[in-house]
Amino acid sequence: MKAIAVFPKAKEVQLIDAELPALTSPTHVRLQMLDVGVCGTDREICAFQYGTPPSGSDHLIIGHESLARVVEVGPQVRTRRVGELVVPMVRRPCPHDHCTACRSGRQDFCFTGDFRERGIGGAHGFMTESVVEDERYLNPVPEALREVAILVEPLTIAEKALIQLWHLQERLPWQCPHRPGKDHGHCRRALVLGAGPVGLLGAMALRARDFETIVYAREAAPNEKSAVAEAIGASYVSSTDVPPAEIAARYGAIDVVYEAAGASKVAFDTMQALGANSIFVFTGVPGRKGPVEIDTDLVMRNLVLRNQMILGTVNAGRDAFEAAIRDVAEFGRRWPAALRALISGRHTPEEFRELLLGRPTGIKHVISFAEN
Ligand SMILES: [Zn+2]
Ligand SMILES: [Zn+2]
Structure with missing residues (x-):
């Protein structure tokens, strides 16, 4: 064979x-x-x-x-x-x-x-x-997912992160007030770093839960990735237009960063956009390219004074696979063309x-x- x-x-x-x-x-x-x-x-x-x-x-x-x-x-x-x-x-x-x-x-x-x-x-x-x-x-x-279920495994990364996110944020009253027709995340803002498959699938998972979602990537828009972001109701922002230090001023404080780019410098630079009680989720695995300069005093001050968390997550359990299979079906109902475009x-x-x-x-x- x-x-x-x-x-x-x-x-x-x-x-x-x-x-x-x-x-x-x-x-x-x-x-x-x-x-x-x-x-x-x-x-x-x-x-x-x-x-x-x-x-x-x-x-x-x-x-x-x-x-x-x-x-x-x-x-x-x-x-x-x-x-x-x-x-x-x-x-x-x-x-x-x-x-x-x-x-x-x-x-x-x-x-x-x-x-x-x-x-x-x-x-x-x-x-x-x-x-x-x-x-x-x-x-x-399900047989109906024959054409798109290849996206299940890369989506499990976001699903595992989201399962942990809801658990971890039970540390405080983080739940959004109930709004008819809106899902859990409707009062929270998420920043997705990277517009590859893991980033865009993560953005879909966040949008499906009604997070306000910003996809932040290097490539200037318009491009095929920004088209997917816009089709799912997310904003696409190029780092060449908006540097990390300006994200919070432009879009407001970020509640969740979902990192899916594997670039450590830009990831740590975006930490200053995090608001109170926020969480930064790392999923990328950067190559070891040598030390980079970051303002560790600022990162540490914000972590403490704003009750922030940093989480790393890898691989996925059965619960994340089951959630990914449900979500691929949901994405297909909401955004069939954007899902196929991945x-x-x-x-x-x-x-x-x-x-x-x-x-x-x-x-x-x-x-x-x-x-x-
Ligand atoms: Zn893979
Ligand atoms: Zn073991």
Whole structure:
């Protein structure tokens, strides 16, 4: 079967003919992969910055954002059936008894770091035709979402952040007064840093909860990303027009920053836009490019005097996957054209080189391994 794999020792990325994986447990399920998303993580693995093959293998089949169809189930599979669409989770638990997170099925909060991630570290991923997975890591998806469910996995980052946000903000009376026809966030202002897929999906999740939402990115408007922001009722602001220091003066104090750009200097510079009782959520993973200058006295003063919080979040649990599946359906009802516009193109596996090694273009590119 076709698979796209990196060979870290040889520093090669290839379309290989891989062996069909076998069902080795009675709760295993065979998946026909349909769509696999290409993201910055895949591109970094293909630049050999990280990415670890399974033990004993010289290569790693990449790909972690996926949509698949169940084509075979083991004799003890109870929750999945043949024909269903599913989105697999990415992280697998560490083996340690003392890791209370992994032992509770919350490997997204693993304490030890000895987890595996399919397509990233220690386990083959989904950029291939056929995958075998335990039923417990699969999330069922309605057939109506066939064309857009590839966006579920990148949306789980925002969903996990939002689940934590509501918990954390219970530290104070943060709930907006009830307004008929308005959702929880209607009296709060959110700033999204970055207009890639994670940023725009985060902006959709915030808009779906009626946050006033500003998408803040480098590229000058108009462009395909600003068009999506405007279609969902968010403002798009280019950092070339409005520097971070002027955000609060222009738009008012920010209640939530959802960082999805992975650029630390601009992220810390936007902290001065945060208002009282606000929360800054980091999701980006910057490369280590050396120290940058920030006014730490100002950051620390504001954190204390304005009761602010900084949160980092990675990966996602089942609750975030379920929320993402519900939200992709909701986005499709509210903004069908904007949701479809996030998918810049569907490609054959043979086009992997341009997608993974070429200049990044568009929003979300997808490699399709099967039609149905
Ligand atoms: Zn990704
Ligand atoms: Zn663990």
